[in-house]
Amino acid sequence: MTAHVLTACQWILLAGCIGASIYTMAAALAMPFFSARHQSVHHGRASSAGAALRSAFFPHSRPFAQGGVSVLKPLCGAEPRLYENLRTFCEQRHGHFQLVLGVSSPHDPAIAVVRRLQAAYPTRDIELAIDTRVHGSNLKVSNLINMAARARHDVIVIADSDIAVDADYLDSVAAPLADPDVGVVTCLYVARGVGGFWPRVGALFINEWFAPSVRVAHATGSRRFGFGATLALRRATLECIGGFDALKNCLADDYWLAEHVRALGLRTVLSRVMVATDVIEPTFGALWQRETRWLRTIRSVNPPGFASLLITFPTPWLLASAALTVSFATRAGGHAPCVAMIASASATAVCFGARLLLHLRASRRARTFWRDLPLVPLRDTLIALQWLFSAFGSHVVWRGARMPVGTPAAGRGGQLDSFT
Template sequence: MAIAFAAAAAILIAINLLSIIIAGWRMVRTGTPAPPVMERSPVSIVVPSNGIEPFTTETLARAFALDWPQYELIFCVASPRDPVIAEMRKAMAAHPAVHARILTGEDRISANPKLNNCVKGWKAARHDWVVLADSNVLMPRDYVAHLMAGRRKNTGLVCSTPIGARPQGFWAEVECMFLNTQQARWQYAGEAVGFGFAQGKSMLWFKPLLDGNGGIEALANEIAEDAAATKLVNRLGYKVHLVSSPFDQPLGRRSRHEVWSRQARWARLRRVTFPLFFAPEVLLGALPPLLFAVTAAILFGVNAYAVAAAVTAAIYLPELALGLAKGWRVSFLSLPAIIVRDVMLPLVWIRSWGSGAFVWRGNAMTIGTKDCELEEAV
């Protein structure tokens, strides 16, 4: 029994280290210029928005300052009374050379409010290449070039995970540790070995491909548009690929409740859409290998404290090194934030297996065991 526990701990530590090595090899440091792109076709960028966020002014300014020969911005807002529209108009007035439009209204094609908000923008896009970009992505000047450079011969979709940046307060630091060295790391490691999953923050589509296979309405087949995109692309025989350097998402201040509810929502979405891939997530983080290793140490009669310290170092030091190597957020709060994250991971996993209601962008939603519902806006 002691040998079995020790072996389980060693396997989990090895898998954790391997994922860090693969992700580190797959990604380049934040701020690295995009690889050269020969094809510089016109691009439509569809940005669904809802309300003013802490960094709205900056993210809008970045969207109007992209280094790409020809692109259009299509801002999609569900309510014509949304205050973010005034901010968009200010940005448009300050950058008259960039073709931009604001479209209001909502097409209820799914239980996903963001997808419903995107429909009008997708249909209005004038170009064959379309980017669906969340409003809180901090686009670098070579944003489009990074996405275009991510294409390969078998690519059906190019995406980027969000990298948490500019946290204010401890719980925003915790969210950085969820987003960066946890979720982004595993997503890039998975893509590198052939299991690419779409990420809805930034998605580059070849419009004729999606239009020829059900159109944007096909993304309503799952509650999460990125899950539907992954399944559609794979069904067509293509792959989801990621950019070489993922884009920042400035966080600002986060509360404990916000971090918990966001992670619980994402976990429930993963559980509903990809249950077989989601089930092993309970083994992620430091707690499972730490529990196995300490149990083995007690059974072997060796110093359990020394074993616990060794396991903790083997898990956390490479993870922090990955963050430093890629230019991500690492501070004196990062280690306690990682520990809190790893305590939350199994609790979030357990919570995800039940039904639950939450408010997403002003919409009440319920995620059950097999389906999801969008209720009346609140």
């Protein structure tokens, strides 16, 4: 068989296999060395190795303008490790900070957790905001609007409720804001499965697909991101974009906050600080709902980027390239291998090795590597199916609320069409 007799479909499939193998290698190399050993947040305690690593990254790290920081954390329900995660924010080394913890119902179970926190840290400035007013369609942003009036400092840090951090977190994320050209500082995160099998699978979604894809995009120059794990900005910058009211009808509020700031001509900084987040979905259905919501959100803010995700699912492409190689070898009838067969075999080998390397670099310890290795093909295939499913549909479910997915409207508001 010679290469020129390949069908158009075979050429397209071969090109996809080659592209996927190149991407997988790039994703593996983009992951930081020692990310497992130096991940600093383990069950709410800071690791000295992690602190030393960040000192190397931020040799002159200091609080922004030596001023105060207001941390806004919208809460909804008593998550499994809510107290432990909130406690890490109370143990910051920063000299002057305030915690504002907000709920939208006087009956929210998170209130008891906050009261316990206030009792455990009586010297910390911890304020509980209970406000039932609803602003717009995004209930998280509605909560932030109610909390914002209580923030007293010039630097605002917004962090999701399921985030755990190191003791020097506030110092590190506030430091880049000393540069007037920096508008937003955001953080990637390492996922921890809390519970059984499906939380482990969900953690792989973040650690071995989402985080590497962000690092690849960052390495190629993209700065169009913002993550709810951490968004740090100056109060004046927030006011310039219209405050949280500009986001009250946005599905991807974290992305749009950073996008509005970039529209002011200010830079987004991806901090080298990595925080920890919990994956708690106990069932396949709950995990599927959460991850398809993420993918549909990506589709809503960046349709071309969503389409390009097709090459980011290693196992399906690995199987396709292996099948092509077998097909080419069989049809070659024992003759010298053609260019297409060499290309497909090379893509298979590169993709296989790169996927193992990616899993190795994303695993936090040797036991985790071997324990989760059999889950890798399942995880990759599941993401591919979720991507296909997420290409269709007009709604997502978030915190029990059904929200439509639309096309971002023109203008600074960045709102989504179809919100009524």
